[in-house]
Structures are given as structure tokens and as C-alpha cells.
Amino acid sequence: MTAPTRRITLKDLARELGVSTATVSNAFNRPDQLSPALRERILGEASRLGYHGPDAKARSLRTGRSRIIAVILAESLTYSLNDAVASEFLSGVAEVLDAQGHTLLLLSSRQTQGQIPGSASMADGFIVYGLMPSPSLLGRLPAQASLVSVDFDIAGRPTVHVDNEAACLAIARHALRTPPRRPAIVNLRLTAEPCNGRITPAHALLGAEQTITRSRLTGFHRALAEHGIDPAGVPMWNIEENTFEVCAPVIEAILDSPDDERPDLLLCMSDRIALTAVTLAEQRGLRIPEDLRITSFDGIAEGQYRSPRLTTVRQDSVEKGRMAARMILGLTPAVDSLLSTELIIGESCP
Amino acid sequence: MTAPTRRITLKDLARELGVSTATVSNAFNRPDQLSPALRERILGEASRLGYHGPDAKARSLRTGRSRIIAVILAESLTYSLNDAVASEFLSGVAEVLDAQGHTLLLLSSRQTQGQIPGSASMADGFIVYGLMPSPSLLGRLPAQASLVSVDFDIAGRPTVHVDNEAACLAIARHALRTPPRRPAIVNLRLTAEPCNGRITPAHALLGAEQTITRSRLTGFHRALAEHGIDPAGVPMWNIEENTFEVCAPVIEAILDSPDDERPDLLLCMSDRIALTAVTLAEQRGLRIPEDLRITSFDGIAEGQYRSPRLTTVRQDSVEKGRMAARMILGLTPAVDSLLSTELIIGESCP
DNA sequence: CTGAAAGCGCTTACAG
DNA sequence: CTGAAAGCGCTTACAG
Numbered sequence: 001m002t003a004p005t006r007r008i009t010l011k012d013l014a015r016e017l018g019v020s021t022a023t024v025s026n027a028f029n030r031p032d033q034l035s036p037a038l039r040e041r042i043l044g045e046a047s048r049l050g051y052h053g054p055d056a057k058a059r060s061l062r063t064g065r066s067r068i069i070a071v072i073l074a075e076s077l078t079y080s081l082n083d084a085v086a087s088e089f090l091s092g093v094a095e096v097l098d099a100q101g102h103t104l105l106l107l108s109s110r111q112t113q114g115q116i117p118g119s120a121s122m123a124d125g126f127i128v129y130g131l132m133p134s135p136s137l138l139g140r141l142p143a144q145a146s147l148v149s150v151d152f153d154i155a156g157r158p159t160v161h162v163d164n165e166a167a168c169l170a171i172a173r174h175a176l177r178t179p180p181r182r183p184a185i186v187n188l189r190l191t192a193e194p195c196n197g198r199i200t201p202a203h204a205l206l207g208a209e210q211t212i213t214r215s216r217l218t219g220f221h222r223a224l225a226e227h228g229i230d231p232a233g234v235p236m237w238n239i240e241e242n243t244f245e246v247c248a249p250v251i252e253a254i255l256d257s258p259d260d261e262r263p264d265l266l267l268c269m270s271d272r273i274a275l276t277a278v279t280l281a282e283q284r285g286l287r288i289p290e291d292l293r294i295t296s297f298d299g300i301a302e303g304q305y306r307s308p309r310l311t312t313v314r315q316d317s318v319e320k321g322r323m324a325a326r327m328i329l330g331l332t333p334a335v336d337s338l339l340s341t342e343l344i345i346g347e348s349c350p
Numbered sequence: 351m352t353a354p355t356r357r358i359t360l361k362d363l364a365r366e367l368g369v370s371t372a373t374v375s376n377a378f379n380r381p382d383q384l385s386p387a388l389r390e391r392i393l394g395e396a397s398r399l400g401y402h403g404p405d406a407k408a409r410s411l412r413t414g415r416s417r418i419i420a421v422i423l424a425e426s427l428t429y430s431l432n433d434a435v436a437s438e439f440l441s442g443v444a445e446v447l448d449a450q451g452h453t454l455l456l457l458s459s460r461q462t463q464g465q466i467p468g469s470a471s472m473a474d475g476f477i478v479y480g481l482m483p484s485p486s487l488l489g490r491l492p493a494q495a496s497l498v499s500v501d502f503d504i505a506g507r508p509t510v511h512v513d514n515e516a517a518c519l520a521i522a523r524h525a526l527r528t529p530p531r532r533p534a535i536v537n538l539r540l541t542a543e544p545c546n547g548r549i550t551p552a553h554a555l556l557g558a559e560q561t562i563t564r565s566r567l568t569g570f571h572r573a574l575a576e577h578g579i580d581p582a583g584v585p586m587w588n589i590e591e592n593t594f595e596v597c598a599p600v601i602e603a604i605l606d607s608p609d610d611e612r613p614d615l616l617l618c619m620s621d622r623i624a625l626t627a628v629t630l631a632e633q634r635g636l637r638i639p640e641d642l643r644i645t646s647f648d649g650i651a652e653g654q655y656r657s658p659r660l661t662t663v664r665q666d667s668v669e670k671g672r673m674a675a676r677m678i679l680g681l682t683p684a685v686d687s688l689l690s691t692e693l694i695i696g697e698s699c700p
Numbered sequence: 701c702t703g704a705a706a707g708c709g710c711t712t713a714c715a716g
Numbered sequence: 717c718t719g720a721a722a723g724c725g726c727t728t729a730c731a732g
Contacts, residue, residue, distance in 0.1 A: 007494060009709060020719040025711055034717065052490050056472040057416065058709035061407040061724050067469040068455070077444035077454070078668075081437040094427035094456065101467045104427070105418070106444065106454045117451045119417040122406040122472075140402050144357060244655050279656050302652065305594050306629050318428075359725060370703040375727055384701065408725030411708050 008051045017045055028053055060122065069097055069328055070105040070123035072116070072137075074130030075241075077108050083242060084271075084300040085317050086129070089150070092321020093127060100329055109133040116140060125328040128154070132210060148327045148334065150320060151212050158334040160323045164212045167313040167341040168219025168297070172267055174311070175295050175349050176227040180265035183229065184254065185220055185236045186277070188213045188269040197250055199236040213269050216297065220267050235263070239273055247276040255284055255292075265349070268296040271303040274310050274348065293349040299342070309346030315339065358401045367395055378403055410472065419447055419678055420455040420473035422466070422487075424480030425591075427458050433592060434621075434650040435667050436479070439500070442671020443477060450679055459483040466490060475678040478504070482560060498677045498684065500670060501562050508684040510673045514562045517663040517691040518569025518647070522617055524661070525645050525699050526577040530615035533579065534604065535570055535586045536627070538563050538619040547600055549586040563619050566647065570617050585613070589623055597626040605630055605642075615699070618646040621653040624660050628698065643699040649692070659696030665689065 014021040019042070026033040027042040046053075060066040071093055073080040080086040094104050107120055109128075115137060125146040128138075132152050141147065149159045176183075190213045192204040199205075208214040221231040237254060239247050251273070254263060268274040274296030278288060286292050288308050296303065299314025320339055326332040364371040369392070376383040377392040384392075396403075410416040421443055423430040430436040444454050457470050459478075465487060475496040478488075482502050491497065499509045526533075540563045542554040549555075558564040571581035587604060589597050601623070604613060618624040624646030628638060636642050638658050646653065649664025670689055676682040 007492075010711095011709070021709090022711075022719060022721095023717090026718090029711075038717085050493075052471070052492075053468050054711085055411075055709055056469050057407065057411040057414075058724090059711075060469070060472070061405075061411045061708090061726085062710045062712085064407075064724075066407065066472070067467060068472075077448065078441040081431070081440050081444070082434070084432070087431040087437065090431050091428040094431070098427065098458070098461050101469075103467050103469045104456045106456060108444075108448070111448050117417060117453050118403050119406050119410070119451075119453045121402070122410070122416070122418075142357075142402075143400075244651060276655075283657070301594065306656070307633070360727095361725070371725090372703060372705095372727075373701090376702090379727075388701085404727085405725055408708090409727075411710085411724090412726045412728085414708075 008049055010051070010054055013042070013046055013049060013051050016049065017042060025054065065124050066122045067102050068105050068123045069093075069102050069125045069127065069325070070107050070120055071127045071129055072107045072109055072133060074109055074133070076110045077106055079241065079243070080108065084302060085298050085315075088300075088317035089129060089321040089324075092318035092323075093325045094321075095318075096322050096325035096329065096331075100331070102329065109137055121145075127324045127328055129324075146328055146330075146334070148324045150324050153209065158327055158336055160320055160327070160337050160339065161212070162315045162320070162339045162341050164215040165219040165222075167315070167343070168216040168267075169222050170219075170343050171295050171297070171311070171313050172220045172223030173226070174343065174345065175265055175267065175293060176223055176229070178293070179227070180263075180293070182261070182263045183224070183234050183265040183267065184263035185217065185234060186250070186254070186266055186268045186273050187217060187236055187238045188242060188273065189238070189240060190214060190217065190269075191238050194240055195238045196240040196246060197237060197253065199238050203238070216269050239269075242270050242272045244272070244276050244279075247273050248280065251277050251280050255280055255286065262292075264291065265293045266295070268294060271296045271298040271300045271310055271312055274312065275303055278308060278310075278348065288348055289350060295349045299344055304344070304346070308348045310344070311346040311349035312344050314342040314344050316341075358399055360401070360404055363392070363396055363399060363401050366399065367392060375404065415474050416472045417452045418455050418473045419443075419452050419475045419477065419675070420457050420470055421477045421479055422457045422459055422483060424459055424483070426460045427456055429591065429593070430458065434652060435648050435665075438650075438667035439479060439671040439674075442668035442673075443675045444671075445668075446672050446675035446679065446681075450681070452679065459487055471495075477674045477678055479674075496678055496680075496684070498674045500674050503559065508677055508686055510670055510677070510687050510689065511562070512665045512670070512689045512691050514565040515569040515572075517665070517693070518566040518617075519572050520569075520693050521645050521647075521661070521663050522570045522573030523576070524693065524695065525615055525617065525643060526573055526579075528643070529577070530613075530643070532611070532613045533574070533584050533615040533617065534613035535567065535584060536600070536604070536616055536618045536623050537567060537586055537588045538592060538623065539588070539590060540564060540567065540619075541588050544590055545588045546590040546596060547587060547603065549588050553588070566619050589619075592620050592622045594622070594626050594629075597623050598630065601627050601630050605634055605636065612642075614641065615643045616645070618644060621646045621648040621650045621660055621662055624662065624698065625653060628658065628660075638698055639700060645699045649694055654694070654696070658698045660694070661696040661699035662694050664692040664694050666691075 014024045027039045121142050129150045147157050224231045274294050296312040303310035327334045364374045377389045471492050479500045574581045624644050646662040653660035677684045
């Protein structure tokens with residue numbers, strides 16, 4: 001309780017005890033390297049002197065490992081932290097890291113600084129989530145660090161993802177069992193140039209190697225073709241950000257079409273889009289599913305506990321996070337993994 | 351593109367260029383300490399050799415600063431990441447850190463390891479959120495690190511919070527303007543021992559220095575007394591975790607009371623509780639606000655974009671996060687700060 | 701404007 | 717079972 005003149009170090013402690021620094025280090029790191037009695041004495045003295053263990057900065061320099069794992073999110077931290085899917089993913093990562101005594105550093109490939117801060121290179125491994133970051137960002141990551149990508153591929157690196165195309169094929173098949181008069185698709189971040197609204201032939205779409213939503217669209221299109229509907233004739237909209245605020249104007253534009261033009265089936269690429277559609281449709285007195293059927297993707301909790309419960313594809317984002325974390329820590333062989341999805345039939349499209 | 355034999359260091363680079371390591375270091379850290387021409391040459395050579403700047407681990411040992419700020423969350427990361435209020439808070443923190451070239455490390459006082467991993471001590475500062483952690487956890491934090499608490503006080507440390515009592519007084523006054531027949535209070539984590547259900551006189555409540563919800567209750571009680579209602583006669587329930595799953599059984603118990611016992615006004619301590627009540631009440635065919643009025647706290651987006659919009663207290667959690675981050679970084683004087691709140695009158699209690 | 705040297709606090713072969 | 721010594725990769729007074 002005296003004023004701390006200087007922070008106590010392992011060396012101080014060794015001198016105090018009359019043993020070498022190696023022995024003190026061993027007391028903390030390799031209990032088998034010294035007698036229990038001596039270890040006891042060292043740990044006891046340490047706690048009396050307020051020494052809480054070897055300094056993490058020095059240890060990480062010496063060993064080369066920090067026990068920090070970084071997750072690089074495609075979107076801003078503000079967006080990601082408030083997005084249910086990304087949050088669940090992070091939960092899964094955190095769960096495994098925590099159990100292994102590791103710690104989670106949050107990064108975004110949209111840092112305002114333009115690039116990842118140097119301090120990030122302290123991490124032992126990087127989980128890159130959601131979108132291919134710029135090559136320069138990727139190049140700046142320490143060469144020896146391990147890397148796992150999630151929801152997209154980096155050549156030569158292991159990846160974790162779900163089979164978006166098959167899942168979307170399945171849900172669209174379900175929806176099309178009841179023939180729609182005017183089906184429509186609401187995409188998520190699918191255009192090469194930003195577009196928050198109707199997609200026209202003039203819009204270039206991102207490729208399947210750049211975004212998972214392209215695979216989702218392929219699934220929808222396959223199902224439509226199977227049912228004799230020309231995909232090219234099905235109107236598409238695009239949403240730039242998976243939030244109520246950004247979705248709302250696009251959905252409003254769709255719903256405010258004249259009765260005989262308004263879609264009666266909306267194949268949406270996320271639950272957030274679908275929930276926005278539900279909210280705005282109800283405000284307009286449209287009945288779901290009688291006037292408008294809606295399918296979506298993700299299976300977040302919010303879509304399931306208020307009626308109408310969403311018909312959606314559940315992807316286990318928590319498990320995705322766990323898998324990525326296990327791979328990064330070497331608990332699981334670092335090989336490409338495909339997680340399965342589950343079709344949930346709710347009330348929005350029975 | 352050759353096989354990386356060994357990672358290149360600042361020393362290698364200096365040798366390669368025929369300058370001292372000090373000069374290379376200065377080229378990266380103190381541009382004013384060398385001629386622009388030399389600096390250019392050094393940086394050019396560095397990027398050609400694939401040297402991405404000084405190693406973060408070594409730099410942090412040498413300087414004593416890591417440019418990492420840790421947030422210690424009261425709840426598990428899994429819970430916190432999926433809670434709108436905590437997520438918004440973290441957004442605010444991340445926004446400021448990012449702008450300052452700092453990085454965010456996520457910790458929980460509920461780590462499964464029982465205590466914060468040693469690697470956490472790498473952080474330059476700690477933002478402790480939501481609840482007083484155990485003294486032992488607090489004691490293990492590096493003595494020289496800065497510390498800001500949020501939503502509770504640590505003696506001698508700066509804190510950021512909102513005036514919970516005044517806000518709850520205000521919202522309860524609003525609700526009581528229409529005299530309720532059977533008001534009730536749904537508390538959040540207010541009992542000393544875990545209790546997910548009705549609070550009886552046998553339950554000890556946490557003190558105001560331990561939890562913000564105690565201050566919220568005081569606000570409710572003051573308003574009730576003002577309106578001539580004996581607070582002791584108002585039934586109270588407690589919710590252990592702010593999630594739909596944990597809330598639901600308690601809310602169901604409340605709503606399933608006989609008609610003449612069921613509350614007609616629910617003063618809830620969070621929007622999540624209120625949203626659960628809305629969902630379950632609607633399932634039972636109860637009309638809001640005609641049969642049941644509901645007030646809450648937080649002002650999360652989800653409570654505002656579907657009808658009935660919640661009558662609630664909006665606290666600016668993002669700003670709370672920004673404030674805490676600014677204090678930790680020394681951008682703002684580290685003094686106790688009280689954020690204001692805003693009463694939102696929605697349809698759940700007009 | 702530039703460089704030689706000390707040292708941040710630890711861990712780890714290695715020798716005894 | 718224990719200790720002396722090297723060195724992880726850097727930054728920073730300090731001297732020139």
C-alpha cells in the first residue's frame with residue numbers, strides 16, 4: 001500500500017528471493033521445472049509484492065506470441081457490432097478464444113486511418129470476415145501469422161463458409177411451390193457500384209468470388225428457372241447496407257408501387273431486409289402472407305420471436321465463429337469447411 | 351517473392367542501407383529528425399524489402415505503450431455482443447479509438463478462465479463497463495494503466511454515466527398521468543441473489559453503488575409516491591438477463607394472471623424487457639396501450655421501428671462510449687461525466 | 701542531421 | 717533442480 005515507486009519486475013522479484021530470473025520465470029510458466037516448495041515460495045512472495053506475473057509486452061517480444069487474435073471485419077466496427085449476424089459470429093470466436101486463454105482484437109478493413117494500425121501486427125493470427133480486403137491490407141499482415149478467411153476465399157488460405165447457393169435454391173423452391181404472380185428479389189450489396197434501389201441492366205454485379213450474395217442470387221435464379229420463370233424478367237433491387245435506415249426507402253419504393261405492379265413475393269437476402277419489409281408492409285395495411293409473401297436469410301433471433309415469424313435460411317453464425325477460431329488456434333486442421341444451413345418455414349411464407 | 355527465410359528487421363534494413371538503426375527508426379517515427387531525401391530512400395527500400403514498419407511487440411516493450419485499449423464488459427462477450435445497448439457503447443468506443451490509431455481489445459469480467467488473461471495487461475488503458483468487477487480483477491490490472499468506469503463508480507477513478515433516477519422519475523411521472531389500476535415494475539438484475547421472477551420481501555436488493563437499476567427503481571418509487579401510490583404495494587418482478595429467452599417466462603407469468611390481477615401498467619427497466627412484453631401480450635390478444643401500457647429504458651432502434659413504438663428513455667450509448675474513449679486517451683479531462691437522457695413518448699404508453 | 705550504445709522485461713537453450 | 721547469459725526488435729537520450 002506504499003506509493004509504487006516503480007513497477008516491480010521479474011528481476012526484482014528474483015533478487016528479492018535470491019534466485020535466478022530463470023527460476024522465477026519457470027515458476028510462472030513451467031511448474032514442472034522447479035520444486036513445488038520453491039514455486040510456492042516464489043508465487044507467495046510475488047503476490048505479497050504485488051507482482052501479477054510476467055509482463056505481457058516483454059513476453060510477447062521474447063516468445064513471438066501475444067495470445068491475441070484479431071478479427072478483421074469487412075464493415076465498420078459500428079455497423080458490425082450492431083449487426084446480429086456479425087455479432088453472433090464474433091460471439092463464437094470469442095467463446096473459443098476465451099476458453100483458450102486468448103484475447104480478441106477487433107479491426108475493420110474500413111478503419112478511418114485507411115489501413116490497419118501497426119499495433120494490429122501484434123496478433124498471432126487473423127480471421128478475415130465477410131469480404132476480400134484490399135491486397136495492400138492483406139500484404140501488410142505479418143507474413144508468419146496464421147490467417148483464416150470467412151465467407152470468401154483467399155488463395156492458399158483455409159476458409160469457413162456456408163453453401164449460399166444451395167440454401168437459396170432450397171428456400172426459393174419452397175416459396176415457388178405456391179406460384180407467385182409477381183416475384184421480386186431484394187439483394188444485398190451485390191452491385192459493383194453502390195446502388196440503393198432498383199437494379200437495371202446498366203448495373204454490373206459483383207462476382208461470386210467477391211461476395212456471397214452473388215451465390216445467393218444464383219440459387220434464386222436456378223429455382224425460378226426450374227419453375228419456368230425467366231429470371232431475367234424478375235425485377236431486382238439492391239440494398240447497400242443491412243440496416244433498417246438504409247433498407248427502408250428501397251422497400252418503401254417497392255411497396256408503394258400500384259397494386260397491380262407490387263410484388264406478391266419478395267425473396268430477400270437477409271432477415272434485416274425482410275423485417276424492414278414486414279414493418280413497412282404492416283404500416284400500409286398489407287397482410288403477410290396473404291398480400292405479400294417474404295423469404296429471407298440468416299435466421300437471427302429477432303426474426304423468430306415476433307409474428308409473422310420469418311421463413312428464412314438459418315446459418316449458424318456462432319458455429320462459424322467457433323470454427324474459424326479453432327482453426328486459427330490450431331485446434332482443428334486448417335482446411336476449407338462448409339457449414340450446413342437449415343430451412344426455417346415461418347409465417348411470412350408458409 | 352522468394353521464400354521468406356527470416357522476417358526482416360529494422361536492423362537488417364539499416365545494414366542494407368548503410369545507416370544506423372536510429373535513423374531508420376526515425377524515418378518511421380520522427381520524420382523531422384532526418385532529411386526528407388534520406389527518409390524517402392529508407393521508406394522506399396523498406397517497402398521493396400517487404401518491411402512494413404517497426405515490430406509492434408518490440409516497440410510496445412520499448413515505449414511501454416501498445417496503442418491497445420481494452421474494454422472490460424460486465425457480461426460475457428456472447429451476451430454483450432448481442433445486446434443492442436452494449437453494442438452501441440462499443441461502437442462509440444471503437445469510433446474514437448479508430449480515429450486515434452488505437453485498437454480495441456474485448457474482455458469480459460466473466461471470462462471462463464476466472465480471470466483476465468495475462469495478455470490483457472498489454473493494454474494502455476481499461477474501460478470498465480456496466481458493473482463493478484471483483485476487487486481481485488481490478489487489482490490485477492497494471493497499476494500505471496489508465497482506467498475509466500462506465501455506469502458505476504470506482505473510488506478515485508473517473509466515470510461516465512447517465513442520471514438513471516431522474517430519467518425514471520420522469521418516465522414514471524408521464525405514465526402515472528393516466529392513473530393505472532394495477533401498476534407493476536419489471537426490474538433488471540436487481541436482486542442480490544439470482545431471481546428470475548417475482549420479487550418478495552425475502553429478496554435482498556443490490557445497492558445503488560452496485561447497480562444502476564437500483565437508481566432506476568428509486569426513480570419509479572418517487573413518482574409513485576408523488577401520485578399517492580404506496581411503492582411497497584406495487585408488485586415487482588426481476589429479470590436475470592436482458593434477453594428474450596430469459597425475459598419470456600417471467601413476462602408470461604405476469605400476463606397469465608387472471609384478468610382482475612393482471613397489471614395494466616408495466617414500468618420496465620429495459621427496451622428488451624418491454625419488447626418481450628409487447629410480443630407476448632400481442633400473442634395473447636391484449637391490446638397495447640388499451641389493455642396494457644408499457645414504459646421502458648434505453649431507446650434502442652428495435653423499439654422504435656415497429657409498432658407499437660416504445661415509450662422509453664433514450665440514453666445515448668454511442669456517446670457514452672465516445673466519452674469513455676476520449677477520457678482514456680486523454681483527449682478529454684478525466685472527470686466524472688453525466689450524460690443527459692431524453693424521454694421518448696411512443697405508442698406503448700401515450 | 702546522423703550514429704553508437706544502453707536497455708525495455710522477459711524466456712530459453714544450455715551447463716552444472 | 718537451478719543459474720548465467722544471450723537476445724527478442726526496437727527507441728531514445730546523448731554525443732558528435
